[in-house]
Amino acid sequence: MSDDILGKFAEALASGAVRVVDLTHTLSPDFPVIVMPPELGQSAPFRMERISRYDGGGPAWYWNNLSFGEHTGTHFDAPIHWYTGRDLPLNSVDTLPPADMIAPACVIDCSQQAAGDADFLLTVADVMTWEEQHGRIPARSWVFLRTDWSKKSGAGYANLRADGAHTPGPDTEVMRWLVAERDIIGFGTETIGTDAGQAGHFSPPYPAHHYLHGAGRYGLQCLTNLDQLPPTGAMIVAAPLKIQNGSGSPLRVLALVQERSTG
Amino acid sequence: MTEPLLKPKRKNPLARTTQPLLPPSARSRKAHGLTLAAATGRFMLQCCGECGRYTYPAREACPNCLSPELAFKDAPTGGSLLSETRIEVTSDPYFREHMPWRTGLVQLDCGPIAVVHLHGDCGEPGSRLTLSLQLDRAGQAVFFAKSVSEVPHMEDDPQWREMTADPKHRRVLITDGRSPLALPLAQVLKKAGAARIFVGVTDRWKPFDEQASLEAIEGIELVDLDLTSERSVQDLAMDIGAKVEILINTADHVRPARLFDAGAANAVREAMDHTVMGLMRLAQAFGPVMRSRGADGAAGAVAWVNVLSVHGLSNAPQFGVHSAAHAACLSLSQWLRTELKPGGIRVINAFAGPLDTEWFQTVPPPKVAPKAVADAVLDGLKRGLEDIYVGDVAKDIEARLFDNPKAVEREAGQ
Numbered sequence: 001m002s003d004d005i006l007g008k009f010a011e012a013l014a015s016g017a018v019r020v021v022d023l024t025h026t027l028s029p030d031f032p033v034i035v036m037p038p039e040l041g042q043s044a045p046f047r048m049e050r051i052s053r054y055d056g057g058g059p060a061w062y063w064n065n066l067s068f069g070e071h072t073g074t075h076f077d078a079p080i081h082w083y084t085g086r087d088l089p090l091n092s093v094d095t096l097p098p099a100d101m102i103a104p105a106c107v108i109d110c111s112q113q114a115a116g117d118a119d120f121l122l123t124v125a126d127v128m129t130w131e132e133q134h135g136r137i138p139a140r141s142w143v144f145l146r147t148d149w150s151k152k153s154g155a156g157y158a159n160l161r162a163d164g165a166h167t168p169g170p171d172t173e174v175m176r177w178l179v180a181e182r183d184i185i186g187f188g189t190e191t192i193g194t195d196a197g198q199a200g201h202f203s204p205p206y207p208a209h210h211y212l213h214g215a216g217r218y219g220l221q222c223l224t225n226l227d228q229l230p231p232t233g234a235m236i237v238a239a240p241l242k243i244q245n246g247s248g249s250p251l252r253v254l255a256l257v258q259e260r261s262t263g
Numbered sequence: 264m265t266e267p268l269l270k271p272k273r274k275n276p277l278a279r280t281t282q283p284l285l286p287p288s289a290r291s292r293k294a295h296g297l298t299l300a301a302a303t304g305r306f307m308l309q310c311c312g313e314c315g316r317y318t319y320p321a322r323e324a325c326p327n328c329l330s331p332e333l334a335f336k337d338a339p340t341g342g343s344l345l346s347e348t349r350i351e352v353t354s355d356p357y358f359r360e361h362m363p364w365r366t367g368l369v370q371l372d373c374g375p376i377a378v379v380h381l382h383g384d385c386g387e388p389g390s391r392l393t394l395s396l397q398l399d400r401a402g403q404a405v406f407f408a409k410s411v412s413e414v415p416h417m418e419d420d421p422q423w424r425e426m427t428a429d430p431k432h433r434r435v436l437i438t439d440g441r442s443p444l445a446l447p448l449a450q451v452l453k454k455a456g457a458a459r460i461f462v463g464v465t466d467r468w469k470p471f472d473e474q475a476s477l478e479a480i481e482g483i484e485l486v487d488l489d490l491t492s493e494r495s496v497q498d499l500a501m502d503i504g505a506k507v508e509i510l511i512n513t514a515d516h517v518r519p520a521r522l523f524d525a526g527a528a529n530a531v532r533e534a535m536d537h538t539v540m541g542l543m544r545l546a547q548a549f550g551p552v553m554r555s556r557g558a559d560g561a562a563g564a565v566a567w568v569n570v571l572s573v574h575g576l577s578n579a580p581q582f583g584v585h586s587a588a589h590a591a592c593l594s595l596s597q598w599l600r601t602e603l604k605p606g607g608i609r610v611i612n613a614f615a616g617p618l619d620t621e622w623f624q625t626v627p628p629p630k631v632a633p634k635a636v637a638d639a640v641l642d643g644l645k646r647g648l649e650d651i652y653v654g655d656v657a658k659d660i661e662a663r664l665f666d667n668p669k670a671v672e673r674e675a676g677q
Contacts, residue, residue: 045492047492047493048494049493155469156468160470
């Protein structure tokens with residue numbers, strides 16, 4: 001059996017025993033991007049301009065020119081994105097080891113807490129509680145923070161107020177701990193960043209970026225459909241565009257989920 | 264007495280929209296001295312440098328002393344009506360649509376006698392009149408005479424409406440609701456009788472301070488519009504393109520950048536995308552439909568206003584990106600003017616110096632209050648101007664550019 005793993009996998013896909021869940025938002029001009037103070041550089045939003053659509057510009061074909069920042073839509077953060085990861089080997093999306101593009105995920109459901117508190121922060125205690133129920137987070141796993149934030153849109157999704165964004169995320173200690181004590185491959189969220197909306201005020205600022213990328217780990221953000229994933233066992237396929245020296249890229253994130261056998 | 268212009272009725276969808284026609288527009292190169300005056304709302308005629316007499320029509324030499332020194336100079340605007348002609352029948356296609364039309368002979372106080380377009384309330388021959396040079400629908404300078412004293416509903420005179428872009432009963436699109444100009448513009452336009460005011464807002468998910476104040480104005484509708492997105496601009500034009508009679512482009516993107524800074528290219532690209540490419544996208548989406556509606560009833564499409572930086576006329580290095588972007592906008596605006604001309608749509612450029620806003624916070628006074636820009640734009644629409652200079656800095660730069668553009672360039676770089 002073990003010499004035909006992919007054959008079994010193909011059968012499982014064909015029979016529906018393994019379901020493919022799309023964790024990606026549609027890349028569209030209206031999807032919010034991270035907002036920096038206006039005097040700093042800004043991420044270009046997603047834009048699409050037509051080259052032709054069966055018209056004078058190209059009578060039989062339809063195609064467009066695209067422009068966007070590396071960190072738009074559902075996207076991947078490589079270690080080089082943060083200063084803490086700048087000197088690591090293989091730290092950009094073009095040098096990302098292909099084996100790291102497929103990894104299992106642990107999904108921690110904090111949707112209830114986030115519904116009651118936009119500034120909800122995941123703590124080590126929350127993760128310990130999750131581990132009591134689902135077992136220890138395996139090394140080289142993704143940890144996804146499920147908040148159901150992806151069900152919001154527009155202003156509610158960005159949730160910008162005069163003192164900045166208010167969206168849930170991890171606290172400082174849990175990020176240090178997940179990387180150092182659980183050896184996670186990366187951290188994924190449904191919000192615009194891997195960090196909480198107010199994480200600029202944490203110490204260090206933006207701890208998810210700080211610790212993940214400093215240890216050569218990855219980030220995924222603007223994920224959706226996390227509510228369709230089991231707490232453990234989903235396999236994540238996350239292959240960013242191979243952009244030379246790129247710090248990240250929009251990508252299609254897929255989850256492979258084994259349906260529970262009914263027998 | 265001028266009849267007040269009533270709110271136009273809804274269009275009969277079975278009737279063909281009247282196509283725009285233009286009045287005769289051939290002019291000599293000399294006569295464009297009058298165009299220059301009319302564009303800025305001045306009353307200028309050729310005045311002989313030798314004998315001091317004003318002359319009209321425009322010519323190469325003084326008819327009195329044959330001196331070739333005939334520069335255009337500000338002239339007194341008074342005159343007396345000699346005779347009035349009410350034209351009932353004409354073979355000219357444009358004027359046929361506007362019959363009857365009043366013209367008259369006026370003895371100008373500065374000397375010449377001129378054939379002028381007459382306001383409906385000019386009184387009997389001998390009446391005192393105030394003259395102005397106006398740009399007609401073809402964009403060419405013509406004389407227009409009104410009575411010296413205000414009369415009720417004076418601005419509703421149908422001939423005067425053809426010479427201007429009065430917002431009364433017209434629907435206006437302000438392209439950038441986040442601009443500090445949006446609220447004062449919406450307020451003055453509402454007061455001036457605009458039928459409806461659409462205000463474009465980018466990224467509705469980002470809150471902004473003036474939103475509540477804008478929404479509180481009756482007749483305002485906030486619409487999704489992002490000038491950096493072709494799709495967004497096209498989508499809005501599909502919804503309201505045929506409902507915009509006056510478009511006011513308030514888009515700007517002021518960001519400090521030094522030419523040799525790392526990352527300056529991003530600042531330039533962003534500024535160009537918001538301003539030049541934004542204007543291009545607007546022109547492509549709204550230009551054709553506005554041009555086709557230039558004769559669509561008493562409140563048809565009439566004007567396109569670009570609020571530009573006066574530094575677009577000559578680069579100010581402390582706002583280098585901003586200056587370059589607005590220089591490109593000016594060039595594009597001139598192109599747009601030619602493209603919109605067959606529809607009789609007036610393209611107005613309002614040049615302002617640094618505004619009293621956050622991006623010019625560290626600039627010493629004088630600065631222009633957003634309300635002053637709004638008032639100047641409204642004045643420009645109501646008087647049918649083409650080039651408006653708002654505030655002391657803009658007026659100073661205009662005058663100095665006229666005198667010596669090199670001096671403006673050198674002094675800006677110091």
